[in-house]
Every structure is written in C-alpha cells, then in structure tokens.
Amino acid sequence: MTPDVAQDERVRVDLSDRSYDILIGGGLLAEAGARIAALGAHTVGVVTDENVANLHLQTALGSLNAAGLKAETIVVPAGETSKSWEVLGRVVDGLIAARVERGDVVLALGGGVIGDLAGFAAAIVRRGVRIVQAPTSLLAQVDSSVGGKTGVNSPRGKNLIGAFHQPSLVLADAGALDTLPAREFRAGYAEVVKYGLIDDPAFFGWLEANHAGVFAGGPERTRAIATSCRAKAAVVARDEHEHGDRALLNLGHTFGHALEAEVAYDGERLVHGEGVAIGMAMAFRFSASLGLCSLADAARVTAHLAAVGLPVSPRKIPGGVGGAEALLAHMRQDKKVERGRLTFILARGIGKSFVSRDISEDQALAFLESELG
Amino acid sequence: MTPDVAQDERVRVDLSDRSYDILIGGGLLAEAGARIAALGAHTVGVVTDENVANLHLQTALGSLNAAGLKAETIVVPAGETSKSWEVLGRVVDGLIAARVERGDVVLALGGGVIGDLAGFAAAIVRRGVRIVQAPTSLLAQVDSSVGGKTGVNSPRGKNLIGAFHQPSLVLADAGALDTLPAREFRAGYAEVVKYGLIDDPAFFGWLEANHAGVFAGGPERTRAIATSCRAKAAVVARDEHEHGDRALLNLGHTFGHALEAEVAYDGERLVHGEGVAIGMAMAFRFSASLGLCSLADAARVTAHLAAVGLPVSPRKIPGGVGGAEALLAHMRQDKKVERGRLTFILARGIGKSFVSRDISEDQALAFLESELG
Structure with a gap:
C-alpha cells in the first residue's frame, strides 16, 4: 500500500477544455523548463518573492533557459502584504513590459500569496494568459495552487478582488518543502487533515498512523499531497465556481478567517493554516454541541491536530482575540455570505461534513462565548 | 420591410450558460429597475460618469428605486482617462463598500469607457458579480456593450488589462442617443458600417439608402442598431474568446488603433470611431492595392463614410500623424500580435472581409507611405 520509494504522481483536474x-x-522544479516548453510557450514571466527567489529561483531559471525559453523575473516582497492592489498593478505592468503574450506563460514560483497574486495577474493581462503554478509551500501544494481561485486582498477584506483562472499545469515539487520552516509545514498540514475530515475517513485514519512520515518527507509525503490534490480536484471538477459542493472546502475556514481577521492577519500570532486547525476543531465541537x-x-x-503541534483553541492565540460579537462581525463580511445568512461547514462525524445555512446568529454567538469564555 | 413605428427588438447572444x-x-432606461429585479438582484452598484449622470442617472435611479432595489452610485470623470488602473481600483472599492454580493448586479450606465471599466470591475469583485450594460452611446450600443470584452488601459497600450465577462443583459435605449453630440454619433456609425463591410453587403446597401433615417432617429435607427448587435452576437457566439473569427470585428482597427496612438488618444483630434472609419477606408485601399x-x-x-461626414484619410487628422515607421511600431504592440506576425483584416470586396497573417512588414510599410506621402 505504501511504496518504498517516492514516485511522481499525476492528478488530473477534469474541467473540459480547462482540464x-x-x-x-521530487525535483519537479528542475523540470519546469521542459514541461513549460511542451505547452508551446516562448516567453515565461516568473513571479516570485524574495525568500523563494533565494532558495529556488536559480533552479527554475536554469531549467527555463536550458529549454530555450525567454524568462523575465518579477520579484515582490515576501508576505501577505504583497496580495494588494498596488503590488498587483506592478506585477501586471511587469508582465506587459516583458511582452508575455497570449500563447506565453506566467510561472508562479512560491507559496499561496505568489500563486494568488501571479494567477490573478495572468488572468487579467491581455484578458488572460496561461499560468503554471509551482507551489513551494505545503499549503499551496495541497490547496491554493489547485482550483483556479486567484486574487488579492481589499482593505475591506481578504480575497475580495480576484478571478477564477485555472492553471495550465501545477508542478508540486515535494522536495522544495524541505526548505520550509517547521511552523509553515505544520500549518499546511492542517489543510491535508481537512480532506480527511470532509469526506475521507480512511485518509484521516492513515494520517493518524503516518503523520511522522509525512513530516519527514519521502513516499508518505508525496502520497499525502497527491491524496489531497485528488480530493480537491474532485470537488473543483464538480463545482468550478463555488455554487455548491465547493463550499465544503471551507471546513474550518469560517471560524479560521474570523480569527485571522481578529489578529489583523498578523502572521506572528496566527498563520492561515493554524486558523484553519483551530477552525476545524471548533467546527467539530460546534457540531457536537448541536448534537450532530x-x-x-x-x-x-x-487530538490529531494537537499531536502534530497545531493549535486547537482560540484561547491559545498569543495576545488573545476579542469577544464573540467581534468574531461574528467578521463572519458576516464574507464573500460567501448570501443575503445575510451565515454559512457553516458542520459534520455528522469524521468524513461526514456538510454545508449548513440553518444556524441562527444566536446559536453561533452562544457557541463562540463557550469557546472564548 | 421598414416598420412605421419603432418597436423594441430583442437579440439573443447564444453562449450556453452565459447566454x-x-x-x-426607446425608453429602456426607465425599465431598468423592473428588468434588473427580474434577474433576482437586491443591490445594484451603478457606475457612470459625470456627463451621463447629468443626463440619465435620475431616470435610472428612479426606475431602480421603483422596483424596490437598493442602488449605490459610483461616478467617475468622463473620458478615456478613467480607463485606468487607479480609477478601476476606486470603482472596485466602491462596489465592495456598497456590498454588491454574488447575486447582485453592477449597472454600467454610459458609453464604452464606462462599459469597459464597470464590466471589468464586476468581473473581479468577489471573483465575479453580474453586469448589466446600459450603453448610452451609439458606439457602445453596437459594439462594446456586446461580447463581454472588458478592461482598462495600461501606460504601455490600450486595453492591455482586462477580462472576458459577459453581461447578464444589455439595455440599449435608442432614445438616449438623442443627447449625443453629432460627432460622437457619427463616430459610432462607423462601427455600424463595419458590420456591412465584414459580411453583410445587403446591410451596407441599406445603409447607403437609409443613413439619414438612422441619424434622425426612429425605426431606421433601431433597425440599424439591432442588425449590428445581431451581427456581433453571431461572431461572439462562434468565437467567445477571440481565437479566430472574432478577429474580423477588428476591421479598420489595426490602422485605427495605430492612428489613435499617434495622436496620443487625444479625442479632440481623433475619436475611436473616426480612427475606425479611416482604418476601414485604408483596409479597402490596401486590399485594392494588393489586387484583392x-x-x-x-x-x-x-464615399459612404465621407457622405455622413466621417474622415477617410490619415492626412485629414488635425495636426497630422508621424511617418509610416511610427505607425508600424504601434501596430507591432497589439495584444492580438502572435509571435511578432502582424494581423490585418482585408477584403475581397464589400461584405467579403477576411483575416490575413501573410502581409510582410515591407508591404505594410510601402502602403503606409503611400497613404501619408
């Protein structure tokens, strides 16, 4: 069942002409040039951040040059602040200046911020050029690089400006994760766990038994990433534009986003995956308290989230968060809000998550008070 | 054949789930509220410019309010300069602040600039909200409001940033054109003529006989607009994302855009439709000189373009334009350029236009010199 050596895995995202x-x-970054040349591109606009550039840009550029591709690099500051209207404008201008044309490719080399930023820029330059995602964080490999959601933040909320723009190819180099800080790997692991909790209890059980191997690298890591991508691909294929099923991927995110907003997206105090870990634990406690x-x-x-060192309670956030009312206010300003109704992803058990729009604000408030009290 | 009274016409744009x-x-602006309410929207973000607001905003808002819709208006300065990254950012922020949600609608009330700007903002707010186009210029009614092309200008070229975002409805109020300056109506008429020249020689003949009625208003105007929209809708349905046939709509535009760029988009000297008129006359002269x-x-x-008062030669542009090399340089920086090959729309006769990628730069240069010399 578990192979002895890591083998490349391939997951197909089935979206008719956008498949x-x-x-x-391992080693996929070194193959980027050949694989992008095979797409028929001539010029590649590489978008990356300062940290990733130090670690992986040389490998990527060497590969692009070896394949005879013209490459122009746009480097932005590392961190969530680069997901802004102003930085987007600079990336767009850089891609136009680099003469990235309709048959060409933008290569997003980095974590979720770079994937969202470069993907959105590719969506709107010349009304759309192709994007290849080369995610270098676990979070980006199992979540944000797959499914075509791109965007930047507005001062009024995260990801409020963006587009659906499916990549032409995703290159998830599992070896690139060896350079990730432990905290960031762990945060990405929360999204891996999420796929088990949504609808794959066997995968959750496998993670309980094999998480050490996933963290150490090797075949378990590749398998965990591939299983996660396969799960996300299936949901995206059913519901590309998030009208229904895709909402399940937000398990843990309604609470998580509110917690991130409460700490003003201060990554020192709480990174996204940690918010999701706390949010998933809360979603299950909420489900239990409702008798679901x-x-x-x-x-x-x-227990499993805590076993890998992830936080599971809002009380554990350094500096604390505001009260139940403050969290609820964040949850109301969410782009998935429909006519003022809150949406929760709840569960009838491990691997039995579902979308609920029947929760009253009073029920949510009472639960939040019990979590914070 | 020509009815005595103007009747509403309906043209269907057939794009499967985006139809x-x-x-x-006449009078469609006064019906906007009822028709948008029928789409299921609750909040309408109205985007308009200062000139159009003075003429038509009261009618539109009265209609939206009467239909029980919540309306928030965003007014931008009139003119092409509003098709910028900065103004786009302000419109996007205004729509988010107005809480235009996924089920809601943005109403573009104005000419081509407003349609392109508001349409693009709608494409990227919350990864896409619906847009209703209410074009108030002839150019916008017969061209830019139909087909889903949206965008803003880059300092490096026009329309280099944008998205394909089909409207949910287009309300072309022929009566609103009575407030247009004569020069602007005439410029829009160039695009009407274009549809005859592309593939409908009978329509071109009808225009030769009936142009006075189109300019005066009444049933001929409605018919000319409807025929134009039907022609554009057919092309868009065949080629939504401009991979092939849709390029025919650029008849007159390769030369026209170069001329507009040469006068630095100074609308005192040359408006878009005038550039298209000169460009179409040039495309036919070029075709004739090539023996096509x-x-x-x-x-x-x-003769027909001149009969309605449109310019037909680059020599007539006030202040003149640069040399053949300068025009060719503009033609090279076009988002439809593929691997450096120039694309021309040429003709084998009236109503027999075709896409040509076989013209050498030397041939183009020689022709441009003959036009300017």
Whole structure:
C-alpha cells in the first residue's frame, strides 16, 4: 500500500477544455523548463518573492533557459502584504513590459500569496494568459495552487478582488518543502487533515498512523499531497465556481478567517493554516454541541491536530482575540455570505461534513462565548 | 420591410450558460429597475460618469428605486482617462463598500469607457458579480456593450488589462442617443458600417439608402442598431474568446488603433470611431492595392463614410500623424500580435472581409507611405 520509494504522481483536474495535470514528486522544479516548453510557450514571466527567489529561483531559471525559453523575473516582497492592489498593478505592468503574450506563460514560483497574486495577474493581462503554478509551500501544494481561485486582498477584506483562472499545469515539487520552516509545514498540514475530515475517513485514519512520515518527507509525503490534490480536484471538477459542493472546502475556514481577521492577519500570532486547525476543531465541537456528531469524533480531531503541534483553541492565540460579537462581525463580511445568512461547514462525524445555512446568529454567538469564555 | 413605428427588438447572444438578451428600443432606461429585479438582484452598484449622470442617472435611479432595489452610485470623470488602473481600483472599492454580493448586479450606465471599466470591475469583485450594460452611446450600443470584452488601459497600450465577462443583459435605449453630440454619433456609425463591410453587403446597401433615417432617429435607427448587435452576437457566439473569427470585428482597427496612438488618444483630434472609419477606408485601399478587391468597392466604402461626414484619410487628422515607421511600431504592440506576425483584416470586396497573417512588414510599410506621402 505504501511504496518504498517516492514516485511522481499525476492528478488530473477534469474541467473540459480547462482540464490540467497536477504533478507531484521530487525535483519537479528542475523540470519546469521542459514541461513549460511542451505547452508551446516562448516567453515565461516568473513571479516570485524574495525568500523563494533565494532558495529556488536559480533552479527554475536554469531549467527555463536550458529549454530555450525567454524568462523575465518579477520579484515582490515576501508576505501577505504583497496580495494588494498596488503590488498587483506592478506585477501586471511587469508582465506587459516583458511582452508575455497570449500563447506565453506566467510561472508562479512560491507559496499561496505568489500563486494568488501571479494567477490573478495572468488572468487579467491581455484578458488572460496561461499560468503554471509551482507551489513551494505545503499549503499551496495541497490547496491554493489547485482550483483556479486567484486574487488579492481589499482593505475591506481578504480575497475580495480576484478571478477564477485555472492553471495550465501545477508542478508540486515535494522536495522544495524541505526548505520550509517547521511552523509553515505544520500549518499546511492542517489543510491535508481537512480532506480527511470532509469526506475521507480512511485518509484521516492513515494520517493518524503516518503523520511522522509525512513530516519527514519521502513516499508518505508525496502520497499525502497527491491524496489531497485528488480530493480537491474532485470537488473543483464538480463545482468550478463555488455554487455548491465547493463550499465544503471551507471546513474550518469560517471560524479560521474570523480569527485571522481578529489578529489583523498578523502572521506572528496566527498563520492561515493554524486558523484553519483551530477552525476545524471548533467546527467539530460546534457540531457536537448541536448534537450532530459524537463528542468522541470531535475529541479525535482535536487530538490529531494537537499531536502534530497545531493549535486547537482560540484561547491559545498569543495576545488573545476579542469577544464573540467581534468574531461574528467578521463572519458576516464574507464573500460567501448570501443575503445575510451565515454559512457553516458542520459534520455528522469524521468524513461526514456538510454545508449548513440553518444556524441562527444566536446559536453561533452562544457557541463562540463557550469557546472564548 | 421598414416598420412605421419603432418597436423594441430583442437579440439573443447564444453562449450556453452565459447566454443573454440585448434589448433595443426607446425608453429602456426607465425599465431598468423592473428588468434588473427580474434577474433576482437586491443591490445594484451603478457606475457612470459625470456627463451621463447629468443626463440619465435620475431616470435610472428612479426606475431602480421603483422596483424596490437598493442602488449605490459610483461616478467617475468622463473620458478615456478613467480607463485606468487607479480609477478601476476606486470603482472596485466602491462596489465592495456598497456590498454588491454574488447575486447582485453592477449597472454600467454610459458609453464604452464606462462599459469597459464597470464590466471589468464586476468581473473581479468577489471573483465575479453580474453586469448589466446600459450603453448610452451609439458606439457602445453596437459594439462594446456586446461580447463581454472588458478592461482598462495600461501606460504601455490600450486595453492591455482586462477580462472576458459577459453581461447578464444589455439595455440599449435608442432614445438616449438623442443627447449625443453629432460627432460622437457619427463616430459610432462607423462601427455600424463595419458590420456591412465584414459580411453583410445587403446591410451596407441599406445603409447607403437609409443613413439619414438612422441619424434622425426612429425605426431606421433601431433597425440599424439591432442588425449590428445581431451581427456581433453571431461572431461572439462562434468565437467567445477571440481565437479566430472574432478577429474580423477588428476591421479598420489595426490602422485605427495605430492612428489613435499617434495622436496620443487625444479625442479632440481623433475619436475611436473616426480612427475606425479611416482604418476601414485604408483596409479597402490596401486590399485594392494588393489586387484583392476592386478599386470601385474601395471607392464606394470611402464615399459612404465621407457622405455622413466621417474622415477617410490619415492626412485629414488635425495636426497630422508621424511617418509610416511610427505607425508600424504601434501596430507591432497589439495584444492580438502572435509571435511578432502582424494581423490585418482585408477584403475581397464589400461584405467579403477576411483575416490575413501573410502581409510582410515591407508591404505594410510601402502602403503606409503611400497613404501619408
């Protein structure tokens, strides 16, 4: 069942004429040039950040040059602040200046911020050029690089400006994760766990048994990434533009986003994956308190997240967060809000998540008070 | 054949789940509220400019309010300079502040600039909200409001940043054109003529006989607009994202855009439709000089454009334009350029236009010199 050596895996995202492959394995960055040349591009606009440039840009550029591609690099500051209207404008201008044309490709080399920023820029330069995602964080490999959601933040909220723009190819180099700080790897792991909790209890069980191997690297890591991508690809294929099923991917995110907003997106205090970990634990506790799932299941979720060092309670956030009312206010300003109704992803057990629009604000408030009190 | 009273016309744009209606007729702005309410929207973000606001905003808002819709208005300065990254950012922020949500609608009330700007903002707010186009210029009614091309200008070229975002409905109020300056109406008329020249020689003949009625208003105007929209809708339905046929709509535009760029988009000297008129006359003269079409057809095109007061030669542009090399340089920086090959729309006769990628730079240069010399 578990192979002894890491092998490349291929996951197909099935979206008719926008279908594409996700490749997962070691050393894929060094193959970027050949694989992009095979798409028929001539010029590649590489978008990356200062940190990733130091670690991986040389490998990527060497590969592009070796394949005979013309490459122009646009480097932005590392961090969430680059997901802004102003930085987007600079990236767009850089791609136009580099003469990236309709048959060409933008290469997003970096984590989720770079993927969202470069993907959005590619969506709007010349009304759309192709994007190849080369995610270098676990979070980006298992989540943001797959599915075509791109965008930047507005001062009024995260990801409020963006586009659906599917990549032409995703190159998830599992070896690139060896350079990730432990905290960032762990945060990405929260999204891996999420796929088990949504609808794959066997995968959750496999993670409980094999998480050490995923963290150490090797075949378990490749398998965990591929399983996650396959799960996301299936949801995206069913619901590309988030009218229904895709909302399940927000398990843990309604609470998580509110917590991130409460710390003003201060990554020192809480990174996205940590917010999701706390949010998933809260979603299961909320589900248990509503009588939807067993207390044992909620405890099992909390135990596994805690076992890998992820936070599971809003009380653990350094500096604390505001009260229940403040969290609820953040949850109301969410782009998935429909006519003022809150949407929660709740669960009837591990692997039995569902979308609920039946929760009253009073119920949410009472639960938030119990979590913070 | 020609009805005595103007009747509303309906043109369907057939794009599977993105299909929509274009309604053409008098008094449609006063019906905007009822028709947008029928789409299921609750909040309407109205985007308009200062000039159009003075003429038509009261009618539109009265109609939206009467239909029980919440309306928020964003007014930008009139003119092409509003098609900028900075103004786009302000419109996007205004729509987010107005809480235009996924089920809601942005109403573009104005000419081509407003349609392109508001349409693009709608494409990227919350990764896409619906847009209803209410074009108030002839140019916008017969061209830019139909087909989903949206965008803003880059300092490096026009329309280099944008998205394809089909409207949910187009309301072309033929009566609104009574407030247009004569020069602007005439410029829009160039695009009407274009549809005849592309593939409908009978329509071109009808225009030769009936142009006075189109300019005066009444049933001929509604018919000319509807025929133009029907022609554009057919091309868009065949080629939504401009991979092939849609390029025919650029008849007159390769030369026209170069001329506009040469006068630095100074609308005092040359407005877009005038550039298209000169460009179409040039395309037919170029075709004749290449032996593709008869000199008589080229002369007939020029005669009709001149008959309604449109310019037909680059020598007539106030202040003049630079040399052939300068024009060619503009033509090279076009988002439709593929691997450096120039694309021309040429003709084998009236109503027999085709896409040509076989013209050498030397041929183009020689022709431009003959036009300017």
